[in-house]
Amino acid sequence: MLLANATLATMEGAAPYGLIRDAAVQIEGKKIVWLGPMAEAPGGPSMDMEGRLITPALIDCHTHVVHGGHRAGEFEMRLNGASYAEVARAGGGIVSTVAATRAASAEELLEGALRFVDALLAEGVSLIEVKSGYGLDVETEVKMLRVARLIEQHRPLRVRTSFLGAHALPVEYQGNTQAYISDVCIPALGAAVAEGLVDAVDGFCETIAFTPEELEPLFSHAAALGLPVKLHAEQLSQGGGTQMAARFGALSADHVEYATEADAKALAAAGSVAVLLPGAFYTLRETQAPPVAAFRAHGVPMALATDCNPGSSPMASLLLAMNMGCTLFRLTPEEALAGVTREAARALGLSDTGRLRPGLRADLAVWNVESPAELSYRIGFNPLHQRIFGGVICQT
Ligand code: DI6
Ligand code: FE
Numbered sequence: 001m002l003l004a005n006a007t008l009a010t011m012e013g014a015a016p017y018g019l020i021r022d023a024a025v026q027i028e029g030k031k032i033v034w035l036g037p038m039a040e041a042p043g044g045p046s047m048d049m050e051g052r053l054i055t056p057a058l059i060d061c062h063t064h065v066v067h068g069g070h071r072a073g074e075f076e077m078r079l080n081g082a083s084y085a086e087v088a089r090a091g092g093g094i095v096s097t098v099a100a101t102r103a104a105s106a107e108e109l110l111e112g113a114l115r116f117v118d119a120l121l122a123e124g125v126s127l128i129e130v131k132s133g134y135g136l137d138v139e140t141e142v143k144m145l146r147v148a149r150l151i152e153q154h155r156p157l158r159v160r161t162s163f164l165g166a167h168a169l170p171v172e173y174q175g176n177t178q179a180y181i182s183d184v185c186i187p188a189l190g191a192a193v194a195e196g197l198v199d200a201v202d203g204f205c206e207t208i209a210f211t212p213e214e215l216e217p218l219f220s221h222a223a224a225l226g227l228p229v230k231l232h233a234e235q236l237s238q239g240g241g242t243q244m245a246a247r248f249g250a251l252s253a254d255h256v257e258y259a260t261e262a263d264a265k266a267l268a269a270a271g272s273v274a275v276l277l278p279g280a281f282y283t284l285r286e287t288q289a290p291p292v293a294a295f296r297a298h299g300v301p302m303a304l305a306t307d308c309n310p311g312s313s314p315m316a317s318l319l320l321a322m323n324m325g326c327t328l329f330r331l332t333p334e335e336a337l338a339g340v341t342r343e344a345a346r347a348l349g350l351s352d353t354g355r356l357r358p359g360l361r362a363d364l365a366v367w368n369v370e371s372p373a374e375l376s377y378r379i380g381f382n383p384l385h386q387r388i389f390g391g392v393i394c395q396t
Contacts, residue, residue: 001391002026002046003364008035009055009372010356011342016334017372018356025054027362030390034358052385053372055337056354057126057363059344060318062254062275062305064164065116066109066144067134069100071310094134094168097310101134101144109147110154116308117155119316121394124365124384126157129305129348131202132192133164136180141165141188145197156389158363160348162230163189166203166210166218177214186221193225200251200349204232205241212244219248228349234258235280246270252303252347256290257281264294273347275303276331276339278324279313289329302331303347304339322376333373362391 003025010018024041026034034042074092078084087093101109113130120128130148135141141163148161165185173180192198201222203215215231222229228251233241235255245253246266253259253267254275267274274295281289295302304325307313315321322336331339345354353361366386369375374383387394 002041002044003049003054003366004038004041004046006049006052006054006366008356009053009337010035011056011338012355012357017337019372025356025364027388027391030362032356032358032360032362035356049366053367053369054356055124055365055367055372055375056341056356057365057387057389058120058124058318058340059127059348059354060120060125060305060308060340061129061252061303061344061347062131062277062307063116063128064131064133064307064309065113065128065316066130066132066147067097067101067310068104068109068112069097069310071096071314074311075314094311095171097134098136098168098170102137102140106143106147106150109144110150113147113151114154116316117151117157120306120318121155121157121387122384123317123319123382124367124387125318126363126365126387126389127160127345127348127350127353128157129160129162131162131164131167133167133202133204135188136165136168136170137184138188138191142191142195142197145192146195149197156392156394160199160350161197162200162202163192163198164202164204165189166215168204168209177210181210181214181218185218189218189221189225193227198227200228200230202230202232205239205244206232206235207237207239212240215244219244223248230254230275230347234263236286242267246272251349254305254307255280257286257288259291259294261291261294261298264291264298264300267295267300268298273301273303273343275305275347276325276329277305277307277313278321278328279315280307281328282324283312283314292329292331301343301346302335302339303343304331304336305344317380319375319382320379323379326376331376333376336376337372362388364388
């Protein structure tokens with residue numbers, strides 16, 4: 001099938017967005033087989049795209065869409081003046097989501113996740129990353145990753161999973177971090193790997209979570225299993241997480257609001273991606289933005305994602321994340337679109353998508369816009385015309 005009379009944002013090459021106007025893209029099966037100017041287009045059956053913009057399908061490379069319950073109650077408590085301590089004493093925070101996730105059945109977790117997945121699909125997303133991390137025991141961490149894998153059987157998109165057993169310390173291990181890592185986290189990772197449920201290993205390196213030293217045994221174990229790592233790092237403070245991620249050749253360091261110039265150099269040398277999560281920055285009303293200028297100066301690829309989770313980023317719109325990336329972090333619209341396509345694929349270690357190029361997957365998004373900048377310019381407006389997944393036009 002030839003998609004004719006389109007503007008292609010290939011996201012590679014010298015031109016901004018890799019833009020090719022008056023162009024066409026030829027799809028055979030699940031792959032792009034040709035793209036270029038209309039004048040050079042091959043013959044055969046075609047669809048008139050009526051001048052619309054075609055981009056690579058969007059990629060949300062950092063989500064927690066599998067989880068039980070919600071945290072609207074603590075949101076309301078805080079806005080009625082309760083302190084974080086009062087919220088915590090009332091059982092709020094990650095621990096409340098852990099309790100709800102342990103109590104939920106796999107069917108209930110899947111039903112809950114699909115609501116957020118459907119919102120992402122409606123905005124042209126065809127690949128998402130899904131983390132565990134609300135189980136904090138072997139059984140529930142495995143349950144979460146089984147559900148993450150099930151998503152692909154219920155919706156037309158691809159899912160990559162990350163084991164995040166080192167997300168928080170469960171109440172039963174308070175004061176005993178090393179035991180949690182050795183007696184729960186590492187065995188849970190082994191059980192999940194045994195079922196083929198893990199594509200990468202993640203952790204939360206922060207004063208309220210784990211230190212680099214506490215995470216080291218888990219990351220070394222991941223490396224011994226041949227699994228890539230990624231890390232929630234420097235979200236609320238400078239704690240050496242980004243340096244550790246770079247030391248392990250991580251796919252990405254995520255949040256990175258408190259990363260330094262030295263951290264940017266380390267990420268560049270390691271070939272790691274900085275994943276920016278403006279939804280959490282906005283929700284927590286943070287004041288220090290990630291060092292975007294340093295990432296640019298050292299050539300650190302920057303991705304953008306929703307961090308869709310019930311506490312710090314209850315956001316299921318990647319288009320809004322693009323707008324926030326520009327408005328809050330001063331990314332250019334081209335960097336924002338690259339952040340949810342080319343660089344998001346890189347943050348997941350995938351080279352078969354994220355650009356328009358012959359040989360790559362025909363995962364495309366067709367937009368009712370005149371300029372790619374419109375995708376990050378508008379707030380709460382979805383200009384998607386069509387989503388094409390593996391060469392098939394999807395209704396969702
Ligand atoms: N950083 C965050 O902001 C979230 N997890 C993490 O590693 C918080 C998740 C939650 O509040 O449920
Ligand atoms: Fe996160």
